[in-house]
Amino acid sequence: MSKKVSGEKVEASSSFRSAKNRAAEYANDADKLNDLLDEASQKADSKRGRLTEVWDSLMACLRLLRAYATGQYKDIPWVSLLSIIAAVTYFVMPVDLIPDFILTLGFVDDAALIGWIISSVKSDIDNFLQWEKIHPTPGQDTDDSPGA
Numbered sequence: 001m002s003k004k005v006s007g008e009k010v011e012a013s014s015s016f017r018s019a020k021n022r023a024a025e026y027a028n029d030a031d032k033l034n035d036l037l038d039e040a041s042q043k044a045d046s047k048r049g050r051l052t053e054v055w056d057s058l059m060a061c062l063r064l065l066r067a068y069a070t071g072q073y074k075d076i077p078w079v080s081l082l083s084i085i086a087a088v089t090y091f092v093m094p095v096d097l098i099p100d101f102i103l104t105l106g107f108v109d110d111a112a113l114i115g116w117i118i119s120s121v122k123s124d125i126d127n128f129l130q131w132e133k134i135h136p137t138p139g140q141d142t143d144d145s146p147g148a
Contacts, residue, residue, distance in 0.1 A: 016113065019089035023082040026089065030069040033085070037065055039092045054111050057118040057125070061088065064128045073131060080121040087117040 026033045044058060061084050067073035068081065090113055118125060 015093060016086065016090050019093065020082070020086040022089055023085040026085050027068075027078075027081055030071075033065060033069045036085075036088060036092065037062055037069070040088045043092055054114045054118065058091075058114055060125055060129060061114075061118070063132065064125065067128070067132075067135075072135065073128060075127065075131065076124050080124040083117050083121055087114050 026036055040062060044055075044062070048055060064073065064076070065084060065088065068076065
């Protein structure tokens with residue numbers, strides 16, 4: 001495997017295809033989506049140092065998905081929603097393109113994919129962040145919020 005893992009390479013993996021296939025199921029079931037978000041939050045908290053490059057974006061995505069699950073925020077294109085859910089699903093998968101148990105490399109693919117997805121849905125996340133300034137979401141950590 002090359003030293004640099006790109007988001008496009010991760011997106012082409014069978015692990016990400018599996019995550020994408022499950023994304024609609026999560027999007028259509030608030031309880032399942034909340035369970036996924038709880039798992040992602042716990043994993044993110046335990047691996048924060050390894051996710052420094054994408055931390056703020058990942059936290060924004062988790063808040064967006066929580067607001068979606070509660071019905072507070074629905075102003076996101078379906079394709080963007082599924083992309084974000086698929087990235088979070090991939091993130092919680094212990095065995096993916098680079099399994100998480102491989103010490104220094106285990107989160108390189110996760111960070112690459114999250115960064116790539118974030119850049120592809122940036123305007124939708126920016127719209128959410130603007131909305132969030134007026135409508136704080138459950139679990140919003142003001143220390144990670146823009147302008148805090």
